Amino acid sequence: MNAVDTQDAGTDLRRSAWMAAAQAGDGAAYQALLRDCIPVIKSIARRRGIAADHVDDVVQEVLLTVHRARQTYDPSRSFTAWLCVIADRRTIDLLRRIRRQKLREVHAPLAFEGHADHNADPAQGLVRADATSIVTLAIAGLPARQQEAVRHLVLEERLPAEVAVLTRRTKGSLKVSLHRALRALRDRIEPWE
Amino acid sequence: MGTSSNPDSVNERLIHDLATDLVPVRRLRPPSVRALTWLAVVAAIAIMLAVIGDLSALGHRLSAAPDMWLSVTGSTLTAILAAIAAFQLSLPDARRKWALLPLPAALLWIAASGVGCLRTWFEPGTHAANLSEARDCLIFIVGLAVPLSALLIIMLRRAYPLQPNLTALIAGLASAAAAATLLNFFHPFDAAATDLAVHVFAVAIVIGANWGFNGRLLATNFLTQ
Numbered sequence: 001m002n003a004v005d006t007q008d009a010g011t012d013l014r015r016s017a018w019m020a021a022a023q024a025g026d027g028a029a030y031q032a033l034l035r036d037c038i039p040v041i042k043s044i045a046r047r048r049g050i051a052a053d054h055v056d057d058v059v060q061e062v063l064l065t066v067h068r069a070r071q072t073y074d075p076s077r078s079f080t081a082w083l084c085v086i087a088d089r090r091t092i093d094l095l096r097r098i099r100r101q102k103l104r105e106v107h108a109p110l111a112f113e114g115h116a117d118h119n120a121d122p123a124q125g126l127v128r129a130d131a132t133s134i135v136t137l138a139i140a141g142l143p144a145r146q147q148e149a150v151r152h153l154v155l156e157e158r159l160p161a162e163v164a165v166l167t168r169r170t171k172g173s174l175k176v177s178l179h180r181a182l183r184a185l186r187d188r189i190e191p192w193e
Numbered sequence: 194m195g196t197s198s199n200p201d202s203v204n205e206r207l208i209h210d211l212a213t214d215l216v217p218v219r220r221l222r223p224p225s226v227r228a229l230t231w232l233a234v235v236a237a238i239a240i241m242l243a244v245i246g247d248l249s250a251l252g253h254r255l256s257a258a259p260d261m262w263l264s265v266t267g268s269t270l271t272a273i274l275a276a277i278a279a280f281q282l283s284l285p286d287a288r289r290k291w292a293l294l295p296l297p298a299a300l301l302w303i304a305a306s307g308v309g310c311l312r313t314w315f316e317p318g319t320h321a322a323n324l325s326e327a328r329d330c331l332i333f334i335v336g337l338a339v340p341l342s343a344l345l346i347i348m349l350r351r352a353y354p355l356q357p358n359l360t361a362l363i364a365g366l367a368s369a370a371a372a373a374t375l376l377n378f379f380h381p382f383d384a385a386a387t388d389l390a391v392h393v394f395a396v397a398i399v400i401g402a403n404w405g406f407n408g409r410l411l412a413t414n415f416l417t418q
Contacts, residue, residue, distance in 0.1 A: 025217035034208045060207055067211045069285040069353035071218040085286035089355045166210050 008080075015079040023070060034063055037083055044087040045094075054094060061090045064161055138188040139181075146181035149174050221352060224280035231276050231345055235371045238337075239378075246378030254380075260308045261377075267302030268374040271295050275367035279345065282360040283352035283411075292363055299366070306389050327391040330376060334395035337372040338365075342399065346407045357411035358404055365403025369396040 015036060021029035038059055045058040065086050073082055139150055152163040153174065160171045167174070221227070255261050274295035281291040345364045354360040373392060 022215065023218050023220055025215050027212040027215040030215055031208055031212040034211065038204060056204060059204055063204070063207055063211065065285065065353070065355070072221050072284050072352050074220070074223070082286045086355070089285070162207070162210075 012078050012080045015083075016075050016077075019070065019073055019079050020075040023073070023075075034066070037063065037066065040080065040083060041087045044084060045091050048088070048091040048095065050091055050094065054098065058087070058091050058094055060159075060162070061094065062087045064159075064165065065090055067165060068161075134189060135185070138185050141188065142181050142184060145169075146177045146184065149177035150181045150185075153178055224284065225277055227348060228273075228276040228280045231280075231348060231367075232273060234344060235272065235341065235375075239375055242375055242378045248378070251377055251380075258309070260305050263305035264302060264309065265374060265377055267298055267300075267305050268370045270298035271302050271370035272367050272374055274298050275363050275370060276345070279349060279360055279364040279367055280352075282356055282363060283349040283354040285353050285355045287354070287356070289356065289359065292359055295363065295366060295370075299370075302370070306392070309389055327388055330380070330388065331391050331395045333376050333379065334369065334372045334392065335398055337375060338368040338395075338399040341368040341371055342403055342407065346403075346410055350411060354411050358408035361406075361408035361411055362400060362404040364407065365400035366396075368403070369399035372399070 015033060018029040018033035018036070022033060041059050041062045042055050045055045050058055062083075066083065069086070073079065139147060142150065148167055149163075152158045152166065153160065158166075160174055163169075163174055164171045255265070278291045278294040281287050281294075282289075342365060345368055346361070349360060349364060373396060376392075
């Protein structure tokens with residue numbers, strides 16, 4: 001076994017130990033492990049041909065998957081090998097998603113450039129400020145669970161899966177809250193229009 | 194995700210969120226042990242059915258038609274190997290090759306059952322199932338496979354399959370093969386072409402329903418861990 005192999009084996013053992021500690025609830029070990037995973041995930045994503053602006057999407061998907069699948073990891077096996085398979089699968093998923101998205105979208109630069117921007121009017125700034133304050137007030141009047149769904153899913157543009165982990169709620173429950181919140185907001189905002 | 198702001202800070206925020214208030218998790222037991230748990234439930238059902246089933250008719254049928262042994266062995270092995278494969282596939286790092294594990298046993302089951310089709314031509318006196326009996330077979334296989342599939346899917350959801358449709362399909366094969374094996378306790382006639390067609394139809398319904406419905410269930414992680 002040469003020096004590089006020894007170093008790799010040492011790194012893998014360290015990751016396995018961190019993951020075993022994370023399974024027992026050690027947050028500090030978990031943070032160290034997830035940070036250590038990022039270069040590995042990025043390298044796999046780049047090797048698979050993921051564009052630079054999507055590499056971090058893969059990183060976040062893989063970190064979420066590692067989090068949700070952490071009970072399936074067996075510390076007697078290689079953590080790096082486990083991570084690499086997951087990263088590879090998630091990268092392929094994203095490549096498929098991007099390919100499907102490209103099939104749906106039309107490349108029309110002239111139409112894009114020629115599209116009139118209705119927001120260019122400076123007076124629109126005041127109207128927009130008024131609208132923002134109305135929406136903010138309306139959101140503040142929602143029940144806490146609905147506010148939580150609107151804030152994370154709409155304002156912060158987070159993924160449902162990510163929000164589900166953050167809020168310890170199911171994706172279904174978040175979607176129901178969001179649906180009710182949007183309906184309530186529509187009822188409250190329509191009288192202002 | 195992460196395209197509108199600094200990706201490093203988004204990654205860092207995500208890591209912080211995931212590690213804050215981290216809940217300890219119970220490590221899953223090895224797939225083979227989990228498969229044995231499900232197979233133990235199937236075995237318990239088999240014992241209950243054996244008590245109320247017609248064992249003498251089963252014994253007579255197996256001695257009169259030796260190819261039935263092969264068919265029963267094939268369906269039993271298919272159930273065992275498909276259950277092991279399904280639990281292996283439910284792990285996020287599972288290789289797709291695990292799906293091939295029950296294939297040889299399934300081929301034995303199909304081939305031995307196919308011989309039964311020929312029997313009615315070689316032995317004209319063979320009792321073939323009538324429509325009512327064939328309908329009972331269909332109800333038995335589907336009716337038993339539904340709770341077996343439900344139990345299997347609940348157990349598989351504790352893992353995190355990244356190939357949910359394939360996992361559900363193999364789980365459907367395990368449930369259908371187990372139900373078809375247990376049907377033998379209540380199957381006092383030889384499997385003929387019409388009967389086998391109904392069995393194939395029932396097994397296809399179970400596998401198809403698992404692939405379509407349970408695949409989605411496995412893909413949608415309702416449980417936040």
